Amino acid sequence: MKKFETQAAEHARRTQAALAMGGEKKLQERREGGVLNARERIDRLVDDGSFLEVGLFATSIRPEARERSPADGKITGYGKIGGREVAIVSNDFTVMGASSSTVNTAKVGRVKRTASSRGLPMVFLGESTGARMPDVMGAAGVGAGDRPTQYRRIRETPWVSAVLGHCYGSSSWYAALADFVVMRKGAITAVSSTKLTSMAISEAVDPEELGGWRLHTEVTGMVDLAVDTDEEALAAVARFLSYLPSHSNEAPPVHPVPPGSGEEAHRILDILPESRTQVYDVRKILALIYDQGSVFELKPRFGKSIVTALARLNGRSVGIVASNPIAKGGAIDPESCEKVVSFLVMCDSFNIPLIFMVDQPGFLIGVEGERKGAIGRVMNWMNALSLVTVPKISVVMRKSYGQAVLNMGGGGNADEVVAWYTAEVNFMDPRSAVTIVHGVRPEEEPERYEQLLTEMTKGTTAYDAAAVNAAHTVIAPTETRAHLTRLLEIHTLRMSDGVGEHLMHTWPTSY
Numbered sequence: 001m002k003k004f005e006t007q008a009a010e011h012a013r014r015t016q017a018a019l020a021m022g023g024e025k026k027l028q029e030r031r032e033g034g035v036l037n038a039r040e041r042i043d044r045l046v047d048d049g050s051f052l053e054v055g056l057f058a059t060s061i062r063p064e065a066r067e068r069s070p071a072d073g074k075i076t077g078y079g080k081i082g083g084r085e086v087a088i089v090s091n092d093f094t095v096m097g098a099s100s101s102t103v104n105t106a107k108v109g110r111v112k113r114t115a116s117s118r119g120l121p122m123v124f125l126g127e128s129t130g131a132r133m134p135d136v137m138g139a140a141g142v143g144a145g146d147r148p149t150q151y152r153r154i155r156e157t158p159w160v161s162a163v164l165g166h167c168y169g170s171s172s173w174y175a176a177l178a179d180f181v182v183m184r185k186g187a188i189t190a191v192s193s194t195k196l197t198s199m200a201i202s203e204a205v206d207p208e209e210l211g212g213w214r215l216h217t218e219v220t221g222m223v224d225l226a227v228d229t230d231e232e233a234l235a236a237v238a239r240f241l242s243y244l245p246s247h248s249n250e251a252p253p254v255h256p257v258p259p260g261s262g263e264e265a266h267r268i269l270d271i272l273p274e275s276r277t278q279v280y281d282v283r284k285i286l287a288l289i290y291d292q293g294s295v296f297e298l299k300p301r302f303g304k305s306i307v308t309a310l311a312r313l314n315g316r317s318v319g320i321v322a323s324n325p326i327a328k329g330g331a332i333d334p335e336s337c338e339k340v341v342s343f344l345v346m347c348d349s350f351n352i353p354l355i356f357m358v359d360q361p362g363f364l365i366g367v368e369g370e371r372k373g374a375i376g377r378v379m380n381w382m383n384a385l386s387l388v389t390v391p392k393i394s395v396v397m398r399k400s401y402g403q404a405v406l407n408m409g410g411g412g413n414a415d416e417v418v419a420w421y422t423a424e425v426n427f428m429d430p431r432s433a434v435t436i437v438h439g440v441r442p443e444e445e446p447e448r449y450e451q452l453l454t455e456m457t458k459g460t461t462a463y464d465a466a467a468v469n470a471a472h473t474v475i476a477p478t479e480t481r482a483h484l485t486r487l488l489e490i491h492t493l494r495m496s497d498g499v500g501e502h503l504m505h506t507w508p509t510s511y
Contacts, residue, residue: 018056018070022094030094036230038075038092041125041164045234046079046088053077055107060096062135069096073128074104076111078120081238084246084253087115089174090125093165097129100170108170109150119247121158123237124178129193130169153177155349155505157247160240162233163187163216163223172211176222176510179244179346180298182236183213183223221302221339222510239296243310243317244350248505251351251498252317258292261314261481265289268477272422276399276429279325282307282357285397286322289481291315298343303336304328305364308343310352314485319347322357323397323408331364332404337377340407344384345507351499353391353488356409361429362402381407384507389500391415391491393484396423396462396471410470416487419462419471420480426460 021027021037030037036044042051055076060069073095078087089108091098115122151173153159161178163171167189175181175189183189190197190211198205209215216223227233245252271284286295286309294312304327309320321340323330347354363369363378385392385407394409396419405425406413419425442449465471475483492498 014057021070021092026094034229035165037094038090038098038125038127041162041230041234042075042077042079042088042090044231045123045125045237046081046086047083050080051077051088052079054111055104058103058107060132060135061102065096071095072101072104072107073098074107076107078111078114081241084241085118085120086123086241087111087120088123088125091128091171093127093129096132098127098171099129099132101132101135105147105150105170109147116154116156119157119249121160121241121244121246123241124159124161124171124174126161126163126167126171126175126189127165127187128167128169128171151177153506153509155179155248155346155502158241158244158350160237162237163189164230164233166193166207167211168193178509179350180225180237180240181216181223182225182227182233182240183216184230184233185213185226185228188212189216189222217299217301219302221299221335224298226301240310243296243312243352248350248502249499254315255291255312257312257315258294261292262289265478265481268480269422272398272477274422276424277329279329281326282322282324282359286311286320286357289313289484290318290320295320299339303333303339305330305332305360306336306340308339313355313481313488316488317352318488319343319352319354320357321354321408323360325359328364330360331362332360332378332407333364334369334372334374334377337374337381341377341380341384341507342509344381344388345504348388348390348500349502349505351390351493353491354388354393355484356392356394356414358394358396358400358408358410359398360400360404360408362404378403378407382413384504385409385413387503389503390493391488393418393487393491395480395484396420396425396465397477398422399424399426399429401426401429415491416473417465417471418480418483418487419465419474420477421462421474422477423462423465423471423474424460425462425465425470 027037056071058072059066060072073092075090075092078085089111159178160180161175163175163183165187172189188207188211194205194207194210197210213226217226225236265288268285268288271280273280291312295309297307297309299308305324307322307324311318311320392409392414394414394417410417462471462474466474
């Protein structure tokens, strides 16, 4: 028994040392800064008592660093969120800056493989300094090994990344690969640290400018949502996953319908202006149609003329692509193209039906857009749309002009096109067409301009679209919720249990 007692005591000592992380001083500093540590983040994210850790007793491969590298700086394992299993990597910044090493890279790889093979969503709670030096110095450190699929992204299961501190190296890579990225304000993510970047360019670098939340929510579009605290970030992770299936071979979960959903639909026409040039915030209309409180917008600060959001309709997950005239009149710019494409890929990969809510004047034209590759981005959208295999429904609310008619589901690019009786479909705004075609301006020849405008406006109503089968039905705006619910019942992928073909599961995550 003495041997067993000795072994038990040794096990308890090793367990306590591993759970102590980087030591009380570093943990206290985080508490004083109002930032959760790696284990607290897991506890806040998963259901009580559900976390099963693997790799607790891992340490640095270097003998001299073993005593100061509990869990080797990356905590890995499995837990449940809302009763569903997930795989988790939580970087422990208190241990060697959560730097990537031979051992902890193997830990992460093992959890990723389990997630893929067993159908578990993958959650990365990021905060790291990058590769561990001097481990990676020299050819043996950086060039050896054989991990050709380490950064391959096949959308078998959802990947979620939370940027919760300074994230360089692997934390930034997995953010770029994720389906959803939430970032705590004050965190930084970039290819390399500010110190290394400053040395490389021989000038001081502001961390926020290098990789702060404004850069990644407004300029790069890599981050879907910025929040103020770790707790808010973890809540966002759980909320995002609630719309998605655990893996690509099952339909999304169905949730109870909140009381009062759809009861305020009569207010739609109070929000939608009669004038096609008057702006409004489409999010106010979405809130009246979809399940109460269910609209979860992604990338709200990027490509603002289009809203991309997950939502529920009668308890079922849907993906919304909605024109938002309050930004640039709803004109589609290169950023909104990029945003929509990534959203189409994600929804199709995880069997979420798509609904387009249309009120757009066409593409935003100009030199700046062309420099950003507008042509290619428009065609990326069309290519992605042609590869979507989940149900697609397009609702034309007010106006839909030009090539963008096709991008928003018209011209056979949606399974159903529904027009509100307020809808107008045309090649371009007839007011502009009069001047372009006839050279007549309203301030110069008002009577002739009005006559030509009447001619240019012919054949553009919702009923004209329905007459040529460009719209399959015309409805009152108040009927939208019921009509969409019925259409989704009809177009459910019954032959495959709600699972699409996933033709875009290897589409690039960042471009």
